[in-house]
Amino acid sequence: MSDKTVVSTKTSVDEKVEQREGGVTVKTITTTTVEEYSDGSSSTKTSIRTITEGATINQVDPVTGKPTGKSYNPGEAKAAAPRAKVTTDKDFLKSALKAHNEYRKKHHAPPIVLSDDLCQVAQAWADKIAANDKMEHSENGFGENIYWSSGDATEGKVPVEHWYSEVKDYKFQSDLDYQKGTGHFTQVVWKDTKEMGIAKATGKKGGTYVVGSYNPSGNFVGKFTENVLKP
Numbered sequence: 001m002s003d004k005t006v007v008s009t010k011t012s013v014d015e016k017v018e019q020r021e022g023g024v025t026v027k028t029i030t031t032t033t034v035e036e037y038s039d040g041s042s043s044t045k046t047s048i049r050t051i052t053e054g055a056t057i058n059q060v061d062p063v064t065g066k067p068t069g070k071s072y073n074p075g076e077a078k079a080a081a082p083r084a085k086v087t088t089d090k091d092f093l094k095s096a097l098k099a100h101n102e103y104r105k106k107h108h109a110p111p112i113v114l115s116d117d118l119c120q121v122a123q124a125w126a127d128k129i130a131a132n133d134k135m136e137h138s139e140n141g142f143g144e145n146i147y148w149s150s151g152d153a154t155e156g157k158v159p160v161e162h163w164y165s166e167v168k169d170y171k172f173q174s175d176l177d178y179q180k181g182t183g184h185f186t187q188v189v190w191k192d193t194k195e196m197g198i199a200k201a202t203g204k205k206g207g208t209y210v211v212g213s214y215n216p217s218g219n220f221v222g223k224f225t226e227n228v229l230k231p
Contacts (some may be wrong), residue, residue, distance in 0.1 A: 001137055001162075004037040004038050004039040004041065004094070005037065006035050006036070006038075007036050007037060007038050008035070008036045009033065009034070009036075010033070010034045011012040011031065011032070011033045011034075012031075012032050013030070013031050013032075014030045014032075014052050015028070015030075015201050016028045016030075019051055024096040030046065031046065032045070032046045033045045033046075033047070037038060061134060063150050063189070064224040075141070076141075077139070077140055078097060078140065078142060078215070079139065080140075081121050081124070081138070081140035081142065082121070082124040082125070082128075082140075083117070083120035083121055083123075083124050084124035084127055085120070085123065086116075086119045086120055086123045086199060087199075087201075088119070088126075088199040088200050089154070091195030092153075092154075092155065092156040092198075092200065093114060093119065093156060093198060093199075094114075094156065095155050095156030095157045095197075096156030096157060096159070096160055096198045096212070097112070097113075097114045097156070097196065097198075098114060098156075098157065099156065099157035099160035099161065099164075099219045100160055100188055100196060102162050103160070103188055103189055104188070104189050106189075106231045107189040107191075107228065107230070107231050108112075108191075108229045108230045108231075109176050109189050109190070109191040109193075109227075109229065110191070112193055112194055112195055112196050112214075113194070113196075114195070114196065114197065114198075115195040115196065115197050115215070116197075117132075117197065118142065118195060118197025118213040118214070118215060119197035119198065119199055119213075120197070120198035120230070121140065121142060121197055121213045122197040122198050122211040122212060122213040123197075123199035123201070125138045125140070125144075125199075125210075125211045125213075126172075126199045126200055126201040126209050126210065126211040127201045129146070129201075129203055129209050129211070130201035130203045130204070130208075130209045131201075131203075131204070133203045133204050133205055133207070134136050135148055135209075141217070142213045142214055142215050142217055143190070143193065143212075143213065143214030143215065143216070143217030143218045143219065144187075144211065144212065144213055144214070144217075145159075145163050145184045145187055145211070145212040145214075146209070146210070146211055146212075147159035147162055147163065147209070147210040147212075148207055148208065148209055148210070149207060149208045149210075150206075150207050151206075151207070151208065152202070153200055153208045153210055154209050156198065158201055159198075159210040159212070160188065162184075162210075163184035163185060163187070163188050163212070164184075164185050164188050164189075165185070166181060166182045166183075166184055166185035166186075167182070167185045167231075169181055170182040170185060170186070170228070171231040172228070172229075174225050176224070177221055177222060177224050177225075178219070178221060178224060179224075183219050184222065185221055186218055186219055186227075186228050187212075187214055187218040188229060189229075190214070190218025190219070190227045190228065191226070191227040191228070191229065192223075192227055193214045193215065193216055193217070193218055194215065194216065196212060196213065196214050196215075197212070198210065198211065198212045198213070199211055219224070
């Protein structure tokens with residue numbers, strides 16, 4: 001039996017570019033090669049390559065109201081974020097989720113769901129800042145709200161009510177973007193956010209630290225008007 005030989009080779013390249021959160025660009029390059037043989041048969045080979053390009057994440061610090069100007073790849077930061085076993089009780093989680101969705105409905109934002117993975121992310125950070133007894137953000141690629149109480153935060157709705165209370169200082173004007181001291185509120189009702197996690201931990205001095213994690217993150221410069229809607 002004679003060996004078949006390649007009589008023609010055709011290669012096509014298709015490139016798709018997707019803009020994701022935070023200005024990250026993802027390029028998907030699909031290369032397809034079709035070989036035709038002397039016996040009339042053919043074969044097709046396809047390879048796909050994805051290139052993720054980082055960007056400056058123009059997130060806003062909820063305390064100062066100013067862009068953080070951090071430059072990192074959100075996907076890599078999220079993957080590297082520490083996770084911990086969730087020790088926060090389920091009633092607390094459910095109460096926090098319900099409060100979020102009640103406020104989101106008020107601002108014409110779709111409901112979000114509770115993510116097991118984001119609860120693990122939130123628990124890891126709550127455990128860390130409680131151990132250090134220090135309020136600080138993780139900069140892990142997810143959106144993040146933090147709350148501290150001198151006592152035990154027994155109901156999940158309590159920190160959410162505190163974050164949302166900043167609405168009183170927010171001006172719903174199309175010519176404004178980030179506004180100082182309102183970043184916790186805007187993350188709660190951020191329209192594009194799809195899922196959240198929340199957890200709490202007790203500090204060395206007895207106070208309670210609560211961390212909310214959000215995906216996709218909110219508080220991006222230039223996106224407030226379309227994501228923070230008037231009630």
